[in-house]
Amino acid sequence: MDVIASCALGIDGNSLENPDSEYKKYIECIVDFSIRKGLACLTMNFNLWKKLDIPYLKPIPFVGNLKDTVLQKTNIGLFLKKVYDENQDKPYVGIFCFDQPCLVVVDLELVKNILIKDSHIFIDRVVRADEKVDPIMGKSLGLLKGRRWRHVRTKLEPSFSAGKTKKMFEQVEACATQLTRMLEETTADGSSVLVKDATMRYTMDVIASCALGIDGNSLENPDSEYRKYLAGIMDFSIRKGLASLTMFVCPALQSFFKLRFVEEDTSEFLRRLVWTTVEYRLTHAVYFANVTEVRIVSPGRKAHADQPAAGLAQKHGSERNDFLDRLIELMNQEKMDASNGTKTTMDSDDYVAQVFFFLLAGFETSSTTLCFSLYELALHPDIQQRVREEIARVLAPHQNKLTYDNLQELHYLDMVVAEAQRKYPILPFLDRRCERDYEIPDPHGSGTVILPAGTAVYIPIIGIQNNPKYFPNPEHFDPERFSKENKRNRSNLLHIPFGEGPRKCIGKRFGSMQVKTGLVHILSKYEVAPCKDTPIPLILDPKVFTLATKDKIPMTFIRRT
């Protein structure tokens, strides 16, 4: 105490000589964490909604309103749906995620303002990972903030254009062919298929091929190293469940408890995977007509010498056109900017982080969408048959060959996938943080209130898409809801499984392509049906922040002749 008094304040604290000094009394009082003081600290923000006269759920210390979510009795998406369902008479409702005040939006006009009209004020997500604790997650596009996000998004956007997506179709189709080959082997002795497992292996291989140009080999070899690490990312232990919950609702706790979403061995594996592939491409240099040199420094590895590539590129003259090509272009451009004196922001982990996020966002979302679609088709054989007839009709003039262009003509299939995504939005809520004070309509309709800068807002997609006011009998699976006419007669914001506004899913086109390609291949060869072990209804996993089932969903696949 005396050292601090002397060095911080230049005073003689005098506590050694006089145990009753005034200084000692006050310092002891500050550090005396009585239960009362601890509670006051944890509940400090609990009066915000009351002060603003905004309706709110009564919180309890430490967890706020997240008791059931922290105890992993429900997941955050289903909790937000409950709040949304129970507050239909209000435009929004305040909740507390731990001690943080957050707003759950109910009114559709406000949803539109947040996601589109005033998106410049709500450009950041709440979700955040401490870059020191979890660099690969923290630096990924999905979690980047402000200017850093805009910089990376602008550079990566062209990789997801219709033209670039079309160029990747062949790779996706090759994986779909491999998927049906794997199904053939599994079902040869009459065994049922674990659908969640099969669709995951398919989308993992697609994304390995299209993000990194490698053969993930998880369809043929379920024990491949690639599959082990990637499956591990979405394998939710209790600790991982807590890491993802705090990442979404209270990032400060994640830093404090050093909770990581991507474990260190997985981070190392990803670094090795990315840099070995980049190195291979540069030393073989078949791909980059416009890349002249790249210097890569991966943590834990020695720096590679700058490698001239242009000459060889001319020699071979081909491009692979996958996401890694775009990242290498970005690296090169950053390097040129740096040599021109422009400040650059990306380090080696920034590139690994983007690949990681494509893998994460690309395989889990698409495999689960494919899995839920197959599940509903199995329960609705009439709808399944109609999809199959459409596939046969559209493919017939093309020697039964699926192409990127005729995939776009499968309108009924599109309606089926849209309905599966309505009922089961894989990311059940959107999160945004307001950058500055923001005026919203008063909850009682009499004026406006100011939402303080930094407040988190949640848009419960799953609540909106399962609201009987917008989709009567929401539990019922009915693709007709997505007929042209029905779509014309309602707001686009009632169906947002890929999000909306400038921060919407960058991989929407690619994700839809891989889901539909998988479905066409499966349904052309198999009739899918529930078996005795198929869970009806599905039980959702409370530990996972996405919408995922606890079971692997066994189903029967009957080979069509």
Ligand code: HEM
């Ligand atoms: C059926 C498949 C998919 C679904 C349902 C889906 C859904 C979503 C949703 C809901 C968001 C948040 C949007 C928002 O906040 O408004 C998102 C963001 C994102 N998705 Fe997807 N996604 C899918 C496939 C993919 C694929 C295949 C990729 C990449 C290869 C991808 C990459 C991303 C990225 C990078 C973001 C963050 C964008 C940003 O913050 O700028 N997604 N996705």
